[in-house]
Amino acid sequence: xxxxxxxxxxxxxxxxxxxxxxxxxxxxxxxxxxxxxxxxxxxxxxxxxxxxxxxxxxxxxxxxxxxxxxxxxxxxxxxxxxxxxxxxxxxxxxxxxxxxxxxxxxxxxxxxxxxxxxxxxxxxxxxxxxxxxxxxxxxxxxxxxxxxxxxxxxxxxxxxxxxxxxxxxxxxxxxxxxxxxxxxxxxxxx
Amino acid sequence: xxxxxxxxxxxxxxxxxxxxxxxxxxxxxxxxxxxxxxxxxxxxxxxxxxxxxxxxxxxxxxxxxxxxxxxxxxxxxxxxxxxxxxxxxxxxxxxxxxxxxxxxxxxxxxxxxxxxxxxxxxxxxxxxxxxxxxxxxxxxxxxxxxxxxxxxxxxxxxxxxxxxxxxxxxxxxxxxxxxxxxxxxxxxxx
Numbered sequence: 617x618x619x620x621x622x623x624x625x626x627x628x629x630x631x632x633x634x635x636x637x638x639x640x641x642x643x644x645x646x647x648x649x650x651x652x653x654x655x656x657x658x659x660x661x662x663x664x665x666x667x668x669x670x671x672x673x674x675x676x677x678x679x680x681x682x683x684x685x686x687x688x689x690x691x692x693x694x695x696x697x698x699x700x701x702x703x704x705x706x707x708x709x710x711x712x713x714x715x716x717x718x719x720x721x722x723x724x725x726x727x728x729x730x731x732x733x734x735x736x737x738x739x740x741x742x743x744x745x746x747x748x749x750x751x752x753x754x755x756x757x758x759x760x761x762x763x764x765x766x767x768x769x770x771x772x773x774x775x776x777x778x779x780x781x782x783x784x785x786x787x788x789x790x791x792x793x794x795x796x797x798x799x800x801x802x803x804x805x806x
Numbered sequence: 807x808x809x810x811x812x813x814x815x816x817x818x819x820x821x822x823x824x825x826x827x828x829x830x831x832x833x834x835x836x837x838x839x840x841x842x843x844x845x846x847x848x849x850x851x852x853x854x855x856x857x858x859x860x861x862x863x864x865x866x867x868x869x870x871x872x873x874x875x876x877x878x879x880x881x882x883x884x885x886x887x888x889x890x891x892x893x894x895x896x897x898x899x900x901x902x903x904x905x906x907x908x909x910x911x912x913x914x915x916x917x918x919x920x921x922x923x924x925x926x927x928x929x930x931x932x933x934x935x936x937x938x939x940x941x942x943x944x945x946x947x948x949x950x951x952x953x954x955x956x957x958x959x960x961x962x963x964x965x966x967x968x969x970x971x972x973x974x975x976x977x978x979x980x981x982x983x984x985x986x987x988x989x990x991x992x993x994x995x996x
Contacts, residue, residue: 665808734924735949742963771961773932 627690639683639739641696648736650694651729656801657696658759660727663800664724664755669788678722678786686717689747694742701786720747723784727755727799742768750784760798777798817880829873829884831930835942840884841919846947846991847886850917853990854945855887861980863962868976876907883930890932891976911990913974917945931956935973940974950988959983 624645633640653661665680667749672678674707675775680699685692698721724744726737734754743753745768752765764772772782777795814835823830828840843851855870864866871890875882876924888911896904914934916927931942935958942955954962954972962972967985 678991717868718836718917728925734951735946735951735953737916738953738963739949739951756925759923761929763925763928765961768963769961771959772956773928773958775929 628693630692631687635761639685642687642692643736643740643743645693653730654729657727657729659801660757660797661696661757664725664727664797667792668697668699668787668790672699672787677701679705680723684717684720686721689743690717690718691743693743695721695724695740695744696727697723697725699725699784699787702726720744720749722749723751723753723787724749724751725755727757730758737763741765742765750786751782753781755797757798757801760794762794762797817877817882821877822881829875831884832882833926833930834881835932841922843918847917847919849991850945850987852887854915854917854987855916856919857982858887858889858977858980862889862916862977869895871912872941874907874986876909878908878910879933881933883933885911885914885930885934886917889913889915889974889977910934910939912937912939913941913943913977915943915945917947921950928953928955931955940976943971944945945987947988947991950984952984952987 625647630642630647636649638652638776640647640649656765659764661682668680671786678699679699680687680697681699682700683694701722703724704719706717708714717776721744723740726741728734728737737754741754745752747764754763756762761773761775762781764774766772766782774781774794777793779794781792781794783790815837815883820832820837830837830839842982844980845906850970855872858870868891869890870887872887874888875884876888878938880891886907890913894909894912896907896909914931916931918927927944931944935942935955944953951963951965952971954964955960956972958966964984967983969984971982971984971987973980
């Protein structure tokens with residue numbers, strides 16, 4: 617994570633800046649750029665968002681997005697995966713999906729990158745939970761485990777391949793184990 | 807954290823090896839060497855163990871130790887601070903404190919080092935909690951916050967200077983805030 621020089625800027629000033637690649641986030645007056653996604657991170661992000669949408673999108677229950685900027689409660693963050701229940705997805709006057717998401721996701725998923733500051737990622741998840749998010753996931757590909765936060769005060773730590781990942785109620789059709797999740801990292805045999 | 811080559815050894819074989827500096831731990835058949843302690847880590851470790859012992863040692867309630875090897879439930883770990891209630895501290899035939907601690911601490915405190923694998927540290931705390939430890943602390947000097955684990959399933963995340971750190975019942979005489987804890991890092995004025 618790259619920390620900009622310590623000059624504080626306002627959220628409004630931050631939102632005027634051009635987007636960066638990887639995305640930058642605005643947290644406590646600081647601009648923090650997300651780490652460059654590596655192979656394991658990308659693979660899990662793509663497979664997971666696909667698995668979630670397979671269960672919730674066609675049925676119009678919810679929709680999962682990758683790298684979507686969410687600006688709320690004084691911060692502007694870009695979760696690895698942000699899932700919104702259907703009725704909360706903002707639409708513009710034409711009925712299309714809006715460009716600006718000024719609300720907390722209902723389910724936030726972060727996938728740790730090597731050398732990423734884990735406490736800062738947890739704080740990002742807690743910020744979402746504080747603003748009404750139902751569930752947070754912190755996926756650690758290196759350690760093959762998932763920290764699940766049903767709230768700021770509760771923690772479910774899953775490490776066994778047969779452990780079933782806890783999902784929000786709206787996505788309970790998704791049956792996913794730790795083993796399946798990290799199995800996605802393996803090269804498929806031809 | 808330095809990972810030895812992937813050859814698995816038994817706990818008994820590990821305990822026969824000479825001690826290293828920094829200490830090595832035996833976790834899931836692997837030898838993992840602790841990171842070289844840096845300034846912030848050492849300062850917090852010394853001040854914190856002093857503050858705890860000031861409250862619990864003279865009254866023979868408990869005693870806090872730094873870098874004490876604790877071997878139990880198939881692992882051999884060296885917590886940054888391990889606190890044992892008085893009656894659980896092993897003594898030898900002469901009535902002196904024993905050299906070997908084959909039990910889980912009642913309160914385990916880990917202080918994150920820069921670039922230390924945070925998930926591995928949390929797993930070490932969970933191992934203690936699974937074996938009867940009453941409370942785990944994970945202190946993050948870089949982020950000036952403390953993760954407190956009353957159990958595997960519960961998490962208290964303290965970041966505000968006025969937040970009072972939760973302690974085990976046997977040490978409730980210790981009144982310590984986040985601000986005081988990280989204030990110890992500041993150079994004292996002459």
